[in-house]
Amino acid sequence: MRTRRKFTPEERLSILQEAEREGRPETIRKYNVAPSLFDRWRKKYLSNGMEGLKNRYKQIDPRVRELEQENERLKRIIAKQALELEVKSELLKKTPIPNKIK
DSSP states (O other), rough: OOOOOOOOOHHHHHHHHHHHHOOHHHHHHHTOOOOHHHHHHHHHHHHHHHHHHSSSSSSOOOOHHHHHHHHHHHHHHHHHHHHHHHHHHHHHSSSOOOOOOO
């Protein structure tokens, strides 16, 4: 069983360039890359250049995720307070204030 190896976009490009110079089968064997994977890299490189070789997913920074969660929590608090204020103002409009004049 092969161990899975992750290649950086720069490594992918250098493997593609080496295959152009020294031949596809030799390069595939040298780097232990599946022919289908090599063909996929080549197709992506030809269609989008270096951008095509980059990973499609973005890893979200844990601090950013933490700040987004805090932001959502604060938004819920503000919404709850706004609702409470609206209910209180509606109640004040409906109930008359008794005059305590003696």
